[in-house]
Amino acid sequence: MADTKRSMSVSTRASEAPALTESSAGLLRELVAHLRQNRTQLREEWARRITRAELLTAMTEEEIFAEATAVYDNYVEALETGTFEALQAYSRRLSERIIPRGVETDEVVGIVLLLRDVLARSLFNKYQDNVEKLNRILDSYEPAANRIANTVAVGFVEERERIIRQQQEAIRELSTPVLQVRERLLILPIIGVIDPQRARQLTEQLLRAIRANRAKVVVIDVTGVAAMDSGVANHLVQTVEASRLLGATVIVTGLSPEIAQTLVTIGVDLSEMATVGDLQGGIEEAERLLADRAAPTATPVREIAPESQR
Amino acid sequence: MGEELRLPIAADVDVVEARQQGRALAAVAGFSSGEQTVIAAAISEIARNILMYAKKGEIILGLVQNGDRQGVSVVAIDQGPGIPDIDRAMQYGYSTSHGVGAGLPGAKRLMDEFEVDSVVGRGTTITMKKWRRSI
Amino acid sequence: MEVPILRQGQYLIASIQSALTDADLSHLREALIAQVGRSRCRGVIVDVTALDVMDSFAVRTLRDIAHMARLRGAETVIVGIQPDVAFAMVQLGLTLKGVATVLDLEEGLAFLDSRTKATLDTKPKRGRG
Ligand SMILES: Nc1ncnc2c1ncn2[C@@H]1O[C@H](COP(=O)(O)OP(=O)(O)O)[C@@H](O)[C@H]1O
Numbered sequence: 001m002a003d004t005k006r007s008m009s010v011s012t013r014a015s016e017a018p019a020l021t022e023s024s025a026g027l028l029r030e031l032v033a034h035l036r037q038n039r040t041q042l043r044e045e046w047a048r049r050i051t052r053a054e055l056l057t058a059m060t061e062e063e064i065f066a067e068a069t070a071v072y073d074n075y076v077e078a079l080e081t082g083t084f085e086a087l088q089a090y091s092r093r094l095s096e097r098i099i100p101r102g103v104e105t106d107e108v109v110g111i112v113l114l115l116r117d118v119l120a121r122s123l124f125n126k127y128q129d130n131v132e133k134l135n136r137i138l139d140s141y142e143p144a145a146n147r148i149a150n151t152v153a154v155g156f157v158e159e160r161e162r163i164i165r166q167q168q169e170a171i172r173e174l175s176t177p178v179l180q181v182r183e184r185l186l187i188l189p190i191i192g193v194i195d196p197q198r199a200r201q202l203t204e205q206l207l208r209a210i211r212a213n214r215a216k217v218v219v220i221d222v223t224g225v226a227a228m229d230s231g232v233a234n235h236l237v238q239t240v241e242a243s244r245l246l247g248a249t250v251i252v253t254g255l256s257p258e259i260a261q262t263l264v265t266i267g268v269d270l271s272e273m274a275t276v277g278d279l280q281g282g283i284e285e286a287e288r289l290l291a292d293r294a295a296p297t298a299t300p301v302r303e304i305a306p307e308s309q310r
Numbered sequence: 311m312g313e314e315l316r317l318p319i320a321a322d323v324d325v326v327e328a329r330q331q332g333r334a335l336a337a338v339a340g341f342s343s344g345e346q347t348v349i350a351a352a353i354s355e356i357a358r359n360i361l362m363y364a365k366k367g368e369i370i371l372g373l374v375q376n377g378d379r380q381g382v383s384v385v386a387i388d389q390g391p392g393i394p395d396i397d398r399a400m401q402y403g404y405s406t407s408h409g410v411g412a413g414l415p416g417a418k419r420l421m422d423e424f425e426v427d428s429v430v431g432r433g434t435t436i437t438m439k440k441w442r443r444s445i
Numbered sequence: 446m447e448v449p450i451l452r453q454g455q456y457l458i459a460s461i462q463s464a465l466t467d468a469d470l471s472h473l474r475e476a477l478i479a480q481v482g483r484s485r486c487r488g489v490i491v492d493v494t495a496l497d498v499m500d501s502f503a504v505r506t507l508r509d510i511a512h513m514a515r516l517r518g519a520e521t522v523i524v525g526i527q528p529d530v531a532f533a534m535v536q537l538g539l540t541l542k543g544v545a546t547v548l549d550l551e552e553g554l555a556f557l558d559s560r561t562k563a564t565l566d567t568k569p570k571r572g573r574g
């Protein structure tokens with residue numbers, strides 16, 4: 001990761017190198033000095049315009065001012081050094097803070113464009129008597145300003161996407177709860193479409209729940225599963241096997257005879273799987289297993305056979 | 311990215327070391343604890359194969375990136391006898407050492423990418439990668 | 446890393462404390478089998494709670510232990526396989542078929558109690574050794 005960033009900023013500098021002739025470097029220095037001198041006034045102006053444009057409404061004025069100050073300083077530094085790591089890192093942290101509060105992408109793009117505008121106006125005021133110099137200053141300012149705006153916006157969008165993915169993950173986990181109906185008995189009703197990733201999550205969740213609840217019997221109900229291909233079926237077999245390794249017996253319910261037949265036809269080995277017609281029947285069977293204290297639920301030791309061929 | 315960890319494999323303690331380092335790297339890359347275990351198990355299998363069939367070799371661990379996806383790569387290199395029939399070696403239960411025969415097919419199943427490159431009399435290189443699911 | 450083997454009543458309990466090399470595992474197998482023979486115990490518990498990975502060699506060794514102990518009249522139960530470890534095992538195609546596995550030591554003891562009792566009930570002639 002660190003290396004990627006480093007090489008990115010190297011190429012940035014390289015691509016802007018042609019513009020940095022002696023004089024335009026001097027112009028940028030002059031520009032930076034101007035922005036430093038007028039720091040207080042300019043960032044106040046910026047914060048005011050943010051409020052007036054009704055951007056960042058989720059934040060208080062003090063917060064806006066504090067963030068504006070930090071962004072301003074990072075902005076000037078990026079202009080001065082031509083490197084964007086600090087700004088990139090800051091915009092990521094900023095995004096992390098403000099995204100949970102509902103700040104939207106267009107607001108962030110909006111505030112950066114406002115800053116560009118505030119600074120351009122101030123340059124205009126300073127150099128309005130010398131149009132030729134103003135143009136040259138703006139020429140060296142524009143590309144850097146655009147790049148800064150881009151950096152901040154991209155940082156925000158990336159962070160936002162990351163958070164959205166995280167939330168989707170959380171929702172997925174919530175969507176299939178492992179239920180404990182009585183001591184040592186868990187029920188896992190699976191509903192909807194199962195892709196490999198979801199199947200993996202379900203299994204991990206179930207195995208942890210078996211351990212946490214010291215479950216001896218698990219009923220997996222697949223009545224609500226839209227379709228079952230060999231991938232999902234093999235995964236189900238693996239789940240049954242892994243549960244046994246934790247000492248829990250799995251009963252699968254809701255597997256229609258048609259699906260069962262198809263699975264056998266495509267070569268899924270269901271022989272090790274205890275199946276019961278419907279959920280109610282499965283729970284009754286589970287109760288019997290649990291009540292039968294004399295017979296341990298761990299698979300009794302049979303003849304030692306080689307690991308199954310798969 | 312870029313940095314890699316080269317671990318010599320010449321004794322059974324090296325197998326333990328390789329899978330522990332693999333787990334640590336997977337943790338750094340942000341893999342879940344379940345996925346860390348999966349990666350460690352795959353490393354254990356191919357590291358043991360080096361020891362068992364080639365006596366010595368090397369495991370190289372690295373972080374890889376593909377777009378915004380992050381992953382770990384594991385390369386196992388030895389200058390041992392090589393594998394004459396790779397297709398057979400990849401079959402579950404096939405073993406020339408009365409082993410379980412689950413190492414190669416199992417490691418393939420555990421990882422997202424798996425490649426065997428082997429020349430009889432020259433040696434074997436196995437390259438495998440696992441990508442993070444999300445975030 | 447030597448695995449301590451404790452005797453508790455009719456049972457031997459081996460609790461693995463840390464990651465094991467192949468040599469450690471083989472050594473455990475030999476030590477357990479020797480002790481099963483010497484002590485004429487009825488059951489063996491191998492506690493693998495501390496193992497964070499189980500590959501084909503470990504699984505095979507555990508299966509051998511169960512097999513050999515059985516030939517010497519003792520039941521074996523593996524206890525403490527971690528959820529992540531169990532999942533990785535089955536993905537590798539390693540299911541410990543034919544070997545009893547339960548959640549933890551407490552369950553392991555209960556399992557052996559019920560097994561040895563069942564054996565005594567159904568096969569009284571086999572006696573207590
Ligand atoms: N690095 C290697 N060099 C030479 N042969 C190998 C190597 N790795 C695996 N093999 C061959 O492939 C076979 C299958 O390997 P594996 O699936 O790990 O099962 P096992 O190790 O239990 O035999 C081995 O028995 C061996 O013949």
Ligand SMILES: [Mg+2]
Nearest residue numbers: 355359409413
């Ligand atoms: Mg092997």
